């Protein structure tokens with residue numbers, strides 16, 4: 314190159330960099346107005362050699378961009394053997410960018426199977442809280458598993474006391490089955506609503522981000538995340554109450570509007586969860602179904618029963634059946650592709666426990682006493698053809714070694730899942746909400762003795778807030794129900810009202 318051309322090129326380059334706005338450059342020593350790690354840390358989706366480490370920079374949580382003022386900030390991460398970070402085993406750098414809500418998702422690879430580590434983030438002088446992360450056992454290892462099951466954490470309806478207790482349990486993992494946020498605007502403060510949403514109903518990306526930020530300020534939620542890896546799926550309220558595919562709650566939005574809303578909601582969900590979920594061509598089509606292997610002990614199938622389902626029959630709600638197009642066999646609940654994925658996977662499953670991370674209740678509850686049948690149109694029971702195929706595939710490929718874990722219901726249930734012929738093939742442990750529904754009661758009002766008598770497959774029911782703790786080894790599955798007597802004020806103690814046991818290959822569920 315001639316010297317003159319070089320000088321010209323250099324001049325052009327200088328001119329080019331001069332017009333590149335500062336926002337495009339990464340700030341290696343960003344200055345923050347307040348603690349940028351105010352939303353805590355999280356990890357999830359462990360494999361035998363890796364886990365996703367998460368944080369989001371937000372020095373001012375409720376501002377549109379979390380108070381980041383458009384800067385792209387360099388963030389460093391460390392994984393260590395010890396809590397003091399004297400033996401760092403992995404480290405690296407990532408960039409918090411406005412396009413992804415200043416969220417960080419590090420896939421920390423090259424870790425050893427079946428063990429605990431500590432992790433943290435730094436940005437300039439700011440240091441995040443320390444989280445614990447654990448890898449999954451190696452393939453074939455018979456390591457037992459102890460894990461928590463949670464769902465439904467309506468901010469306004471109660472304190473996250475249950476998370477405070479869960480954060481003190483020795484669990485390897487937490488599965489979250491959805492309703493991590495609620496989309497609603499603030500309710501008028503009434504007794505039993507101790508906290509308030511900071512904005513109107515959320516519909517846009519910035520609004521969903523701010524809603525996640527508000528929820529994530531809760532110290533008990535942060536403590537539960539910092540404790541162990543989570544496995545997270547969504548339900549309806551991460552987008553819109555009882556939405557189905559591209560049908561909104563009130564069937565008021567056009568399909569185009571629902572696609573845009575779903576894209577905003579799904580992106581914000583991805584940004585705020587420690588998930589190993591590849592970004593899709595369009596955020597509106599984000600596929601979150603995935604498996605988690607726990608050695609030879611258990612395989613989790615995390616399913617999505619919202620995005621691909623047909624609209625609810627008979628205008629939703631609890632309806633007497635038959636009605637409308639309720640029985641139409643073409644009405645999907647998981648969607649054809651997801652159903653095929655699950656069936657092929659169960660077909661090739663070996664001896665281990667098959668665990669379905671599910672949203673809405675799989676069992677059918679008949680709430681009408683007498684010959685009439687009244688059932689939920691929003692649960693599996695509202696899609697009877699899909700429900701039959703689901704229960705039949707559990708029976709055909711993994712009878713008496715499959716467990717369905719469910720959220721959504723805001724109450725506790727132990728249900729036997731039975732085929733049309735009355736054969737029990739699996740057990741459903743439906744875990745109550747963290748806070749949704751408020752203080753609750755020892756049993757749901759509608760589930761009185763007469764209704765219970767109509768539903769002999771229901772082994773136990775309770776209407777308190779809390780979570781499940783499951784302990785699993787090759788032969789035995791134990792579920793303990795943890796409840797708190799109130800959530801309308803902080804400080805409730807934790808109780809264990811009941812414990813249940815399954816033995817692999819044996820029929821039915823036993824009370825301990």
Ligand code: FE
Nearest residue numbers: 465492721749
């Ligand atoms: Fe809920």
Ligand code: CA
Nearest residue numbers: 492548549721
């Ligand atoms: Ca729900």
